[in-house]
Amino acid sequence: MKEFLKNHRFSIIVALTSIAFYFSFAYNLDRSDFIKLISLYGGLFFMNFRLIQLEKINFWSLASLALLYRLIFLFALPNLSQDFYRFLWDGKLILEGINPYLHKPSELIGNFQGIWTELYKGMGSLSQSNFTSYPPVNQLIFAISALLGGKTILGSVMVMRVLIILADFGILFFGKKLLQRLHLPKHQIFWYILNPFIIIELTGNLHFEGVMLFFLIFSLYLLHKGKWLASAVLLGVSVSVKLIPLIFLPLLWNYFKNNKRTENPDISRLSFKKLLSYYFIVGLTILISFLPFISSEFIANFSSSIALWFQKFEFNASIYYVVRWIGFELKGYNIIATAGKVLAVLTFFIILRLAFLKKNQTMPGLITSMLFGIAAYFFLSTTVHPWYLVTPLLLSVFTKYGFMILWTGLVFLSYYAYSNPEFKENYWLLGIEYFFVFGLLIFEIFRNMYQTKKPVI
Template identity: 35%
Template sequence: MAGILFFLAQVPREEFSLTFLLFSLAFAGMVGLFFLAEEKLNFRSVLLAGLLLRLAVFPFAPQWSDDFVRFLWDGELLKIDQNPYDQTPREWQEANDDPDNSYLNQLFDNLNSPDYYSVYPPLNQAIFWLGAKASKCFVWNGYFTLRLILLLGEIGVFVLLWKILMAFQLPIKRIFWYWFNPLVIMEITGNLHFEGLVLLFLMASIWAIQKGKLGLSGGFWGIAIGMKLLPLMLAPAFLALGKSRKSVWFWVGTALATLISFTPLLIEHSWVNFAQSLKLYQGKFEFNASIYYLLREVGFWIEGYNTIAFLTKILSLSTGILIGYFSWKRQPKSLFELVDLMVLIYLVYLILQPVVHPWYILPALGLSVLRGKMTFSLWGFGAIFSYQAYENADFQEQYLYLILEYGLVVLGIYLDYFSKKMKPHRHIEVT
């Protein structure tokens, strides 16, 4: 697998056929390891094997995403005491154009969003700053530093997954679905996406609940919110769980961590531009969607144009209603029922979103490992079909690949939620 990932990390996303072939081989390798592995596994051996796979992609620049350029750009602004939320890159470049600053000029020329304010929360910006400080005006140094930080986060995820699986006497080889997963390795270590850190703090929150440290659990959840905002949608799940709902310390920990995380947005009214970018993102972009695309076609048929502005509002409202309903209906009484609900919330959100990049599914994939559910494991393979769009100059998606991807998702939903052969899971009270 390491050899396959070594070559996969060098393949541009525009070469979909080769990307799909190598990814499929790596995914098959993971599945093979899962079925061949014994129930008793050595912690150090599994840890080192996963690290070896990640080190195989370490030397190469991200090939599937250019978001890391914005990470380094924002970090460079912070390094020179500039506010990355104050101006768009183009506005900053026009006001501060320095022909001698070849590094910033190089970053600007490779940005994919020079006309948008930064959409990355302050905790992300702190990590970007570390990458910029270590870069010494060399891109490789910058993304190497970010990669090292994300790798440390991945080790943390591995340790927490192992501890939780061991504590509840669950099959330890379930960890393979995350630790050896080529999508996880490529999107986090390879392409520098921060969903691995989000998962780290969600796992830490779950582990702290299991240990009865409710204030700490709330704090970890607050940090996860500070990393990506999206974990805020898990609030109904924590409200539905009696132990967290009744704990003042849980909510104090959450409030403190969240407030500290977002306080920098109060500087120079940064929150205004930050919120503007979030709003723009929700009402303008579309990629690799499912239900949204079906409704969009209905909108074309009825109205004769793309009704994205209307649909995003309706789908956002529907997402909130469904999350609230499932949280009220399920009322988790055990730690794993809470995890089940968290995974379901992510599923509802992603199914109704107009933009679903492959790395968006990774926190839910990691959480679902604890329950042995298949939806996100199957989606972890199906997500590779979304990269087909990049082989076209206009990023045109083909419905065949969308059908293949979401066909696997539907299969997973059937197996996890509707199959009569579902086995009952261990019930562990936490209330």
């Protein structure tokens, strides 16, 4: 025991300090206190970055710490996001037999009282006045949480938190197996699982990107094994948790079309015909999940809710803010309605280029294209909430690129907006964030181009 304590003294100190920091973050932090927020987060990020470097051979010790850190948040209400109030509102509507896609909360609040009033006030005016944008599998999770959580908000929050933790450890399980199949170090999965960004934004703030990614990584693992039918079903379920995996569908073109059993000679060769079947199964899975809610009114409401993100909302953007500034200089007003559409089209063309001009016939190549596709999407977006970065972070674990780890370390600078009543962003802080992210990204692109003698994107 003495020898163990001596050899792991620094790691034990880091772990104990992290526990104290996470406890303070969960139970003694107001999001308006930016100095405390960024100090706690910066400390956690640095300490656990070093912890992974020092203890990477002790896989299950790191996994146990990852679970312990998450359990600290079990009895806390999220303090950086109020979205969970809307989650429970939608879930309780389903339990009441009401389609959550057909009504804005502001249209229904007069019919309810008690806990409904608390949920309505908690979600804020933006959520109160808009239709829900959460896909049906996510809605199912909301309903289960509302059902099992009893009559208290905290009870339902605890149920959601347990489900998110289970999803994270599903990612740990299949992520480790996929890394081993790709002959990559299995400890790389801890850049996701032990990242304070993931623990705080998913377990702490109850964002369901982790559940979506569990189905996505499970799908990629099965695809690599040649079990493309089951992979397609899981990818469809992933889309029905969060729509973002739809971006990846075109990238499968060359994986199916040009895959020549180079990764696994024991599986049958993929083909264009199988790709069409894959797309059909993904689409059918999504359609089945939407069937209980589908109607012309649902389609109109859901589409308008999604469109808002491209045409109305602005937060933590990078390239868009430059475009917006140019628009003010040339037009004299905010051009988000036009710029949002143009940037979305540009993202679409970048995805098509990655799909048809990149050789994605191996799983590492496919995942790298997925990483750059989703990164381009966020670089060109008008709104980049911190938890959006969960997807590219996980994908980066299976690649040679580390810029997403840096981005998750800096993205909390955007929370400065919560420190003032006007919800005003600090563009100097955002400049620091994106200066270093783009700097590392450009360096890594040119480094890998030099090593491989091939263009990255």
